[in-house]
Amino acid sequence: MQRILLGQAAPGMVLAREIINQDGMVLCGAGTALSENLLRRLADMEVVDITVEGHPVHIEGEKTLAEELHEVDLRFKRVEDIAPLMYLKKRIQARIAAARSA
Amino acid sequence: MDEKKRAQFRKVLREIKSLPTLPGVVAKLSKMAENPETTTEQMGRVISKDHILASKLLKLVNSAFYGFPQRISSLNSAIVLLGFNVIKSLIISASIFEVMESQDVELWEHSLGCAVACNVLARHLGVKDPEEISTAGLIHDIGKVAIKMELPREYETITAMAQEKQISRLEAEQEILGLDHAEVGSWLARSWNLPNKLIEPITCHHDPLSAKDERLASAIVHFGNILIRALGYGHAGDIWVPPLNNRAWKMLALTPADIDPLLAEIEEKLWEVKGFSLDIQNEASGPA
Numbered sequence: 379m380q381r382i383l384l385g386q387a388a389p390g391m392v393l394a395r396e397i398i399n400q401d402g403m404v405l406c407g408a409g410t411a412l413s414e415n416l417l418r419r420l421a422d423m424e425v426v427d428i429t430v431e432g433h434p435v436h437i438e439g440e441k442t443l444a445e446e447l448h449e450v451d452l453r454f455k456r457v458e459d460i461a462p463l464m465y466l467k468k469r470i471q472a473r474i475a476a477a478r479s480a
Numbered sequence: 481m482d483e484k485k486r487a488q489f490r491k492v493l494r495e496i497k498s499l500p501t502l503p504g505v506v507a508k509l510s511k512m513a514e515n516p517e518t519t520t521e522q523m524g525r526v527i528s529k530d531h532i533l534a535s536k537l538l539k540l541v542n543s544a545f546y547g548f549p550q551r552i553s554s555l556n557s558a559i560v561l562l563g564f565n566v567i568k569s570l571i572i573s574a575s576i577f578e579v580m581e582s583q584d585v586e587l588w589e590h591s592l593g594c595a596v597a598c599n600v601l602a603r604h605l606g607v608k609d610p611e612e613i614s615t616a617g618l619i620h621d622i623g624k625v626a627i628k629m630e631l632p633r634e635y636e637t638i639t640a641m642a643q644e645k646q647i648s649r650l651e652a653e654q655e656i657l658g659l660d661h662a663e664v665g666s667w668l669a670r671s672w673n674l675p676n677k678l679i680e681p682i683t684c685h686h687d688p689l690s691a692k693d694e695r696l697a698s699a700i701v702h703f704g705n706i707l708i709r710a711l712g713y714g715h716a717g718d719i720w721v722p723p724l725n726n727r728a729w730k731m732l733a734l735t736p737a738d739i740d741p742l743l744a745e746i747e748e749k750l751w752e753v754k755g756f757s758l759d760i761q762n763e764a765s766g767p768a
Binding site: 460465 | 648706707709710711712719720721722723724729734736739740743744747
C-alpha cells in the first residue's frame with residue numbers, strides 16, 4: 379500500500395483505499411482500477427493524493443524496506459531484554475514488510 | 481549535581497512564565513462548574529464567545545483521537561459527551577499546543593499519535609471515559625514543552641547529550657537538570673487544577689506504578705507512549721522505545737493475539753489524522 383500524489387498515479391494501478399472528498403463523500407471505492415478517464419475526473423475534482431496497492435512508485439530519497447526494518451531494530455535497541463517488546467517489534471516489522479507487498 | 485543550580489532550575493520551571501497562561505475562559509468555566517445550577521448551554525455560550533477556541537475544540541473532538549462514531553457539531557453536545565473535565569483539559573491543550581505546534585512539530589505529532597494509541601488501548605480495555613485517557617496521552621509530554629520554553633539553553637544541551645551518549649532524553653534531563661519532564665508536567669497540570677485522572681498519567685507515564693489513584697490510566701499512557709514510539713510516529717526527543725514496566729504490562733493483561741489488531745487500529749487512525757493541525761487560520765474554507 380502506498381500513498382501517492384494524483385500526478386504520480388498511472389492507469390492500471392488499483393486503489394487500496396477509497397477516495398473521500400472534503401465533505402466526507404466517497405468518490406471512488408477501494409479496489410477500483412484506475413483508468414485514464416478516471417484519473418482525469420479525479421483531477422477535475424481536485425483530489426490531491428490517493429492510496430494504491432503495492433508500492434508502484436519509487437520516490438527519490440524514500441527508505442528501502444531494509445532501511446525501514448533497520449530503523450525499527452534501532453528504536454528497540456535499548457529494550458532487547460523485554461520479551462513483550464521484542465514480540466511487538468517482530469509484529470511491527472512483519473506489518474511493514476506486508477504493507478510493501480500488499 | 482550542583483544543588484544550587486538544581487534549585488534554580490526547579491524555581492524557574494515552577495514559575496513558568498513563557499507558556500501561555502490559562503485562558504480566562506477556563507477560570508470562568510471552573511467557577512461555573514462548581515455551581516450545580518449551571519447548564520451545559522450556559523457553558524457552551526461562554527466557550528462560543530471565543531470563536532477560534534470553539535472551532536479548535538470541535539475540531540479536536542471530531543478528530544480520530546476521540547473516535548466518536550458521529551460528528552459532534554455543537555459545543556453543547558461536546559460538553560455533554562465529554563464531560564467538563566475533558567473539555568477543560570482540551571481548552572488547555574488547545575492553548576498549549578498552539579505554542580507546541582509552531583515550536584516543535586515532531587513533538588506535537590508524537591503527542592497526537594500517543595493520544596490515538598491511548599484511545600485505542602482504552603477502548604480495547606473497556607475502561608470508563610476513554611476520552612480522558614486520550615487527553616492524558618495528548619498532554620503527557622507537556623513538561624518537555626515547558627523545559628524548551630523556559631530553559632532553551634539547557635534544552636539544547638539535553639538534546640546534544642542524549643544524542644552523544646545514546647541515552648534517552650529522560651536520562652539526559654535528569655543528568656542536566658536534576659529533574660525530568662514528567663515532574664515538570666506534573667507541576668503544570670497541578671497548577672492548572674487538572675483532575676487527578678490527567679495529573680497522574682502525566683506524572684507517572686514512565687513509572688506507572690508510582691500512581692496512587694489512577695494506576696490503570698497511567699499504565700495505558702505508559703504503553704501508549706511505547707506503542708507510538710515503536711511505530712516511529714512523530715519524534716519525542718530521542719529515538720528509543722522506552723522500557724516497559726512489567727507490572728504495568730500485567731495490569732493491561734494484553735496477549736500476543738491482541739497486538740496485531742491493536743496495531744492495525746492505531747495505524748488506521750493515524751492515517752486519518754495525518755496532517756491534523758489545530759491551526760484554524762491556515763486552512764482553506766474547510767469542510768462545509
